[in-house]
Amino acid sequence: MEYITEPLTSEKNKILCCQCGILIEPNAANMCIGCIRTQVDITEDIPKQVTIQFCRNCERYFEPPSEWVACSLESRELLSLCLHRLKGLNKVKLIDACFIWTEPHSKRMKVKLTVRGEVMGGAILQQVFIVEYIITNQMCDDCHRSEAQDYWRALVQVRQKSENRKTFYYLEQLILKHKAHENTIGIKPIHGGLDFYYSTESHARKMVDFLNSVLPCRSQHSKRLISHDIHSNIYNNKKTYSVEIVPVSKHSIVCLSKKLTNQLGGLNPLCIVNRVTSAIHLVDPSSAQIAELPSSLYWREPFNAICNPKNLVEFIVIDIEPILDKDRKYFPGQGTVSKKHVLADVWVTKIENLGINDSIIHTRSHLGHLLKPGDSVLGYAIKDTNINDKNFEKLSSDIIPDVILIKKHYPEKRKHRNWKLKRLNKNFTESDDCDKDYDEFMNDLEEDKEYRQNVNIYKKPDVVPVDTNDMDDPNIPTITLEEMLDDLVLNDDNDIDMQ
Secondary structure, eight states: OOOOOOOSSSOOOOEEEETOOOOOOOOOTTHHHHHHHOOOOOOTTOEEEEEEEEETTTTTEETTTTTEEEOOOTHHHHHHHHHTTOGGGGSSSEEEEEEEEOTTTSEEEEHHHEEEEEEETTTTEEEEEEEEEEEEEEEOOHHHHHSSSTTSSEEEEEOOSOOOOOOHHHHHHHHHHHHHTTTTTTEETTTTTTEEEESSSSHHHHHHHHHHSSSSSSEEEEEEEEEEETTTTTEEEEEEHHHHHHOEEEEEEEEEEEHHHHHHHHHOOOEEEEEEESSSSEEETTTOOOOOOOOOHHHHHHOOEOGGGGEEEEEEEEEEEEGGGGGGGTTTTOOBSSSBBEEEEEEEEEGGGTTGGOOOOOEEEEEEETOOOTOOEEEOOOGGOOOOHHHTTSSTSOOOEEEEEEEEEEEOOOOOOOOEEEOOOOTOOOHHHHHHHHHHHHHHHHOOOTTTTTOOOETTOOOOOOEEHHHHHHTTOOOHHHHHHHOOOOOOOOOOOOO
16 A cells, blocks of 8 residues: 655745746735835835924924924934924834934935835835935024014013122022023123013013022012903013012121021121022121021011121231130020131231231131131221111120131232133123122132032133132142032033123
8 A cells, every 4th residue: 555645845836926027926916026116116105305494593493383392413302303294104104214424514314214015905015215304494483582672571680789799690600500591582781680581471480489499589570561452351461570689698797686696596696608508608706606597587687798898808817726615605505506617716917007016906716727827817897897787786895896807818829710600691790890709709619619519610721720729628738720629510611692
């Protein structure tokens, strides 16, 4: 008996292509891949050239119907915008999409697309093609409004009623670091402050909230009716926010009321403003006691500076005697005593009275960790100053010192700096006094490490590094500025000039 066995594997039957005649596997079109591509184009409904609008002022791309989107070159956001602008893409299945490099200034973008579609009764065809996007310049609506004269819907007026503007310069650096001015359509420096113009009220409120979070200030608002549609009950208003910053600055002398001194833990009425951040940092030179005065508490009992850094006088230290902890007076309910400062009795004389025994003045200072005989120190001659303040007039003459020392002075310190700060406006300084205040502000950044933590510092190009003294730590007499600013941002960007 013979057994008939079938082969385990059998070849599929092949047919001839109806166009070129080569052997192919059977398909719905009865044509090879090459002939199908010559006969059918699944990308014929997709345009190979598309125009995209770009605003040069704000560097945003237009996305219909009315949105402008900020995208960087060859980013995922820009690729998504390009695909949305491509008509006919919904008729095929998108497999892959990527950018092809082009010159950034060529105003051309090329996107390589891989699509797949069904042709001729079920056959699947995959095709690769390139779409060229032409970038044309078109000004967006927001930039149109900013270019129009006097067009704004909300205004934020920032003011400080102070002789010294160091607190205002500190605020300027905070605005630049946190980019709080991005939504402004105009910044105008005026006497005593800045005006920020906005196209929408929400952006103005956001700026006011930022100012309240970084500095002790208070605000109020008002609005003015521009037009009113009685049929649709639509009002067109212009809103103005007025923000007032506390009128004190770093190294100012303030005189507190009796109620305020009790709330701050028995602080001496005459205090030095150590820093102005989200709160006012005070230090008592007679006891080295420190306190933080929040914004809400300040506006309940407001006060002004009785002495400003413009009134600083240079003294020479004749002798100094540190006060031990056992000799210091403590009382129940006393506030925090600074561990950074050292309380000491100091005998000083004015630099012009050096050599006259009768001119030696005794005072108590919190700078015992920095001073030694022969040093130069800056302070206020309270006895020789005409002070007009209601809280100061209530003080007893026994607790008013003749001199209040502020900081150690380095007369031989070099003023040349290899770093710079950005500015909101190059014409921000209006006079020589403003230039002097700005120079003092930069000195404060060099001397106080905690004060410059929230400030971005930028390196000047092609400048030889200069050594400077770190006044915070007497154990380190000389360090380079790069070492002193190692935790800060260094860049070679140019200054900002916003009109």
